[in-house]
Amino acid sequence: MTGDSYHIAVAGAWHQGYVGAACFAEAGFKVAVIDPQRVLGVGETFEPPVFEPGLKELLNEQILKGNLNIVSNALSAIRNASVIALMWDTKVGEDDKADISETMSFFDTEVLPVVSDWQEIFVTSQVPAGTCDLMVSRLVDHGKSGVKVCYVPENLRLGSAIERFRRQELSVAGISGERPGEVLTSVLHSFADDWDYTNLITAEMVKHTMNTFLALTICFGNEIGNLSSLVGAKGRDIPRFLKKDLRVSKSAMLNPGTGYAGGTLGRDVQALITFLDEYGLNSPVIRAISLSNQQQNTLVHKHFQWLRSCGEDVGVMVGILGLTYKRDTSTLRRSSAVELARCLYDMEIEFVTTDPLADRVEIQENGWLNFREELSQVIEWASVLVIMTDHYQYHDLELVNANHLDTVIDVASVIGPSVNIPPGVRVLRFGETFPRHG
Numbered sequence: 001m002t003g004d005s006y007h008i009a010v011a012g013a014w015h016q017g018y019v020g021a022a023c024f025a026e027a028g029f030k031v032a033v034i035d036p037q038r039v040l041g042v043g044e045t046f047e048p049p050v051f052e053p054g055l056k057e058l059l060n061e062q063i064l065k066g067n068l069n070i071v072s073n074a075l076s077a078i079r080n081a082s083v084i085a086l087m088w089d090t091k092v093g094e095d096d097k098a099d100i101s102e103t104m105s106f107f108d109t110e111v112l113p114v115v116s117d118w119q120e121i122f123v124t125s126q127v128p129a130g131t132c133d134l135m136v137s138r139l140v141d142h143g144k145s146g147v148k149v150c151y152v153p154e155n156l157r158l159g160s161a162i163e164r165f166r167r168q169e170l171s172v173a174g175i176s177g178e179r180p181g182e183v184l185t186s187v188l189h190s191f192a193d194d195w196d197y198t199n200l201i202t203a204e205m206v207k208h209t210m211n212t213f214l215a216l217t218i219c220f221g222n223e224i225g226n227l228s229s230l231v232g233a234k235g236r237d238i239p240r241f242l243k244k245d246l247r248v249s250k251s252a253m254l255n256p257g258t259g260y261a262g263g264t265l266g267r268d269v270q271a272l273i274t275f276l277d278e279y280g281l282n283s284p285v286i287r288a289i290s291l292s293n294q295q296q297n298t299l300v301h302k303h304f305q306w307l308r309s310c311g312e313d314v315g316v317m318v319g320i321l322g323l324t325y326k327r328d329t330s331t332l333r334r335s336s337a338v339e340l341a342r343c344l345y346d347m348e349i350e351f352v353t354t355d356p357l358a359d360r361v362e363i364q365e366n367g368w369l370n371f372r373e374e375l376s377q378v379i380e381w382a383s384v385l386v387i388m389t390d391h392y393q394y395h396d397l398e399l400v401n402a403n404h405l406d407t408v409i410d411v412a413s414v415i416g417p418s419v420n421i422p423p424g425v426r427v428l429r430f431g432e433t434f435p436r437h438g
Helices: 015-026 057-067 074-079 102-111 131-141 160-168 180-187 200-231 238-242 266-279 284-296 297-311 336-347 361-366 375-381
Strands: 004-013 031-034 068-071 081-086 120-121 148-151 170-173 196-198 317-321 351-356 384-387 405-409 427-429
Touching: 004 015, 004 102, 004 180, 015 031, 015 068, 015 081, 015 160, 031 074, 057 068, 057 160, 068 074, 074 081, 074 102, 074 266, 081 102, 081 180, 102 120, 120 131, 120 180, 131 148, 131 200, 148 200, 160 361, 170 200, 196 238, 200 238, 200 284, 266 284, 297 336, 317 336, 317 375, 336 351, 351 375, 351 405
Parallel strands: 004 031, 004 081, 031 068, 081 120, 120 148, 170 196, 317 351, 317 384, 384 405, 405 427
Antiparallel strands: 148 170
8 A cells, every 4th residue: 555545554552553553653654543632753762652662662663663743634534445443442330331422422523423434443442342333333324234343352451462463362253244345355364374163242352251251360368368368378379370270261350459440341351240130130240249349349448448447547658559450550540559559648648659650641630649659758758668569670679678567468469589588567457467367
């Protein structure tokens, strides 16, 4: 293709969109990312809107090669692309309900009026089951029944998204016709060989089911860990032993800790609950996942509330290590660490926070977080350290100058044999010595 023609026009200029665009371009496709917010000047290095290991380097490499353009004109990009990829990271409310207004608004206002029968719409945005069939219905109503729609369950993880995109393990695609068109088929087979095709709503349900299953394993592992810490069992060893059985995946998410956060898993749990309500199904297992997770994510809060009830909170100074909701990302969205900080703030317990990757703009917008740039400042000040995110910087903590420290709550399970714990400092871990009460 030449000139302003593209194989793929990507809409959704954040984590998912930019990771997908970079990988499409790396695979040899000509890609346009529609991003009116970021204009790339000649010779400038492009800064993606969110941190992902390797993303900045890969994007700039593909821009330099001419495989990837950042464009502000959506109309031109859409009209000249064989595949229109809707790749928004769907927003999630405090109730874990998905907000797909960005995706649907773009589809209705930018795509629907100009899309032609020779083009395909490729959706990886995390949308409720039935959304893609709704798109098909609207295309038919506008006399564009020849436009194919394809949905692939997005299966990225912040921190390892590029590698996971390059190797699509969950190679399932829902399609509105018998098969995707020539260009999209070529795109899909650049990232996996063994694609299974099904209808759109089945593929959407695969996404809901996958994340709900992961959420269920997290909650189950946490509840076993909590029980183990009270009866005296080694709750952190149990998942390792279970994985000796071939029926339990080696990567099963069973390690005791805090619950899932960030909204990614919660969004799909809530999507299934919405359908349960719609069809009048009880399904107590699925409904219990959110409750179990909410209780788990407040256990550290309850620890400090328990200290207060016992009169042991006097003079407590808390240092929170890690604010992002998981490692290798910069976002604070729906972060358990931020929720803990808010709890301490409301209880008027002194605290400071630090994080090597947290978006500094978000930090500035939340001045109450009492942020410190230097890890040493937090360690030297705190009497209680709470390690909330398993950033690699925390795996070899130097505590020699932790003059006030008496407790480490290792939520992220990063403290290993290489960390010298000062005499008299207790380490509390989920599944072993935490929680301390039922």
